[in-house]
Amino acid sequence: MKNAILFFWLLPFSIYSQDIIETTHIKTTDFNTNKIVAIDNFGTIYHLNNNTFYKKSTSNTISYNNLQLGEVTTANAFNPLKINLFYRDFNTVIILDNRLAEIFKIDFNDRQPYKNVTHLSNGFDNTIWIFNQDTQQLELYNHKNNTTQARSLPIQNKVLDLKSNYNQVWLLTSAYILEYNYFGNLISKTPNTGYTKLEENNGNLLLLKDNKLFYLKNNSDKAIPISLPNLLIKQFFVTNETLYIYQNQKLQQFQLKIN
Template identity: 60%
Template sequence: MKYALFLFLGFTISMYAQNPIEITLVKQTKLKADTIVGIDNFGTIFYTKLNTIYKKNKSETISYNNLQLGELTSANSFNPLKINLFYQELNTAIILDNRLAEIFKIDFSSINNYKNVSHTSTGFDNTIWIFNQDTQRLEVFDYKTKTTKAQTLKPIDSPILDLKSNYNYSYLLTKEELIIYNYFGSVVKKIKNDGYTKLVENNESLFLLKDNNLFYLGKDSKDIIPIKTDNILIQQFFVINETLYIYNDETLQEFQIKIK
């Protein structure tokens, strides 16, 4: 009986124990920024400094700022052809092209059906995901027609920690849970938040930050696997394909990460 019990326990542990994912340092780059917005497949870095967004590659650095809108709350470069900026103080979003030229301005206070927005993120085509504080719902907002294409069915009553998205899904991290929505506002998956404070999406897989430690959640998995970072200070992080970037205020570190 005891032998059978030991076998069962051993099988249970082997099913759920996950070996940490290892990373290998590739290079380090000196960079002084307030916020790293994103990095594309060609190594172009988008970052903010003193309320200005910069796009820096090997040949040039270009920038954009709009001091009339106050402090830049967030920026998203998932689609480098339609970069979105959000200024919460004036409830306004700006869409930039790949040369950081302004192509759309959305004043949520002046449109029909006023929206009090706290978070924004990239959507498909001419849409952005927004979190409407008055309704406590996520919305897919078309900034050309100034209409809501879809919204989540139930209000979200837990404090919002982070919002990321791609063309198909939105990933909302609240204090209580991680919720994944499809483009129509329907819930795809819910996972209890066990202390995670930030997230990054890469090819529909997620990387989560908790107490200066990184974790990985695969696209079709419920298992959250630790990433071995050896106590590196993680102020900001990004993942592009098999490259993990970690920024610590002065240095941008690039790591190779291989997930089986």
């Protein structure tokens, strides 16, 4: 009986014991580019430099550029077989295969109904998640048959960032972190206490606030600070439990110690 009482007394402490996520520095690599988009499990680096998109593996480097469309606003390599490049100034998306050959072009200016897109992320099959500024709605858009398969209610606050995987999508707004399923239904709403950017990894979120990173586990509303040395965090993302931070032409690699 005494052991049972002790177990239940300690249980809340074991559940909520991780007040900070420790990290171990793995290595620092010199890397000169404008923006790193992703690093996969095989060490392939997807990055943007001088408005050219690169895929750099251990064996070779290939590239893609489209000078007619101006600057790449965002790039997404979550699905390496369908990489998407978003050119906001021209309201256009280019989809590339794993050899960076163009397989689809979506010009929203020529499509009806017209969509004024400000943010974009990957979807499943032939879909992408877009934020339509004119309607203030998140849409799951099928670019092959020009249909919207899911649509959220209008968003009341300014959208700061958009990330997704095959099953979920997150909108970071000035007031909330909004999570939706692939039907466009809102499944969680967490107050934004100053976060300006987010990244997704296996349903968990990394959040940037005041040059510090926080980890928000799936199905939790408590963001846990990540212990890091004093770095200027230009970019960050996670592959499995490896945290990458890019700043000052240095790619820093850390192991996250997550309970």
